[in-house]
Amino acid sequence: MQPSDKALVPFVSVDNMMRLIHYIGAEDMLRGLAEYIEADFRRWELFDKTPRVASHSAEGVIELMPTSDGEVYGFKYVNGHPKNTKSGLQTVTAFGLLAKVATGYPVLLSEMTVLTAMRTAATSAMAARHLAPKGARTMAMIGNGAQSEFQCLAFKAICGIDKVRLYDIDPGATAKAARNLAGHGLQVTTCKSPEESMEGAQIITTCTADKQFATILTDNMVGSGVHINAIGGDCPGKTELAPGILKRSDIFVEYPPQTRVEGEIQQLDPDHPVTELWQVIAGTAPGRRSADQITLFDSVGFAIEDFSALRYVRDQLIGTAFHDDLDLLADPDDPRDLFGMLQRAGG
């Protein structure tokens, strides 16, 4: 039995997502994603917002991230399992969906492992455009795993970074990132310590994976005037920065009820002042105010960023062949005769 049009939902596989990125160009897509994310941060107040629903285990976490702008609903399924890479699996995998609020019918199902890397990098660079010191050209990139090259490219495409200094406790990861970044218009330096990676850097990105209160940056390593883009502290009991750094920084977050539980600020008092990034973008709160201030984007990843990324992909798919039609929704001739449809399929 052939499914009707009403049964079909466009599905973007990993293969098609990669084709779409190559078709658009990775840097153009990062810029496009940043524009969509920024546009949705500007209309932040009208979204349904809730901290993501997390299911924790000793090995990692599985999370659901829903939101809606009243017309379109979206959610992402994502995991975080730092030990996965040892058995040949990704630390982070994801997929997500958009649906029409008016009918509840899904309008897009997509892989989001690659898309999450793109949206995380686009969000980081978009935040840095508002917070990093003017004229920043050099970024320290600490943690050279799956996310790292995306971060480097986004900071080049969106913030004008032209030098990256790579460090990972695993030199193999640094060598991989340096290889991948060759030919992308960045001057790449591989470093033997986090201190070395931070020499001359105006932006410091930490993007490590370890399920503990890690200290990737100690207090004495961070001088005044830098912007810190902290990506890897995103779960209860999983942080990257010494508390002393947090106390010297102006801290910017996505959604405080989620970040207070998951972000670097879980190490601080629950009423420690933070600024919501959307307010900086909407012009109702200041971003960077002085050259010697330390700004910190305490990123954990919020549902609206995934919603924006799916919205961007949906718009870019129009007129392309980068999707399959998936027979996802039952569509009986009489909407109330679901059982009849099942019986006829057996005959």
Ligand SMILES: NC(=O)c1ccc[n+]([C@@H]2O[C@H](COP(=O)([O-])OP(=O)(O)OC[C@H]3O[C@@H](n4cnc5c(N)ncnc54)[C@H](O)[C@@H]3O)[C@@H](O)[C@H]2O)c1
């Ligand atoms: N904030 C967000 O929106 C967001 C989105 C995606 C991923 N993440 C987080 O970002 C982190 C990185 O993700 P990934 O997919 O690149 O993970 P990954 O496992 O592929 O890479 C992590 C890297 O960190 C390195 N590392 C671990 N401890 C270190 C240390 N002490 N010093 C230096 N390097 C160290 C590892 O060797 C590895 O190369 C994860 O913690 C993930 O949960 C956050």
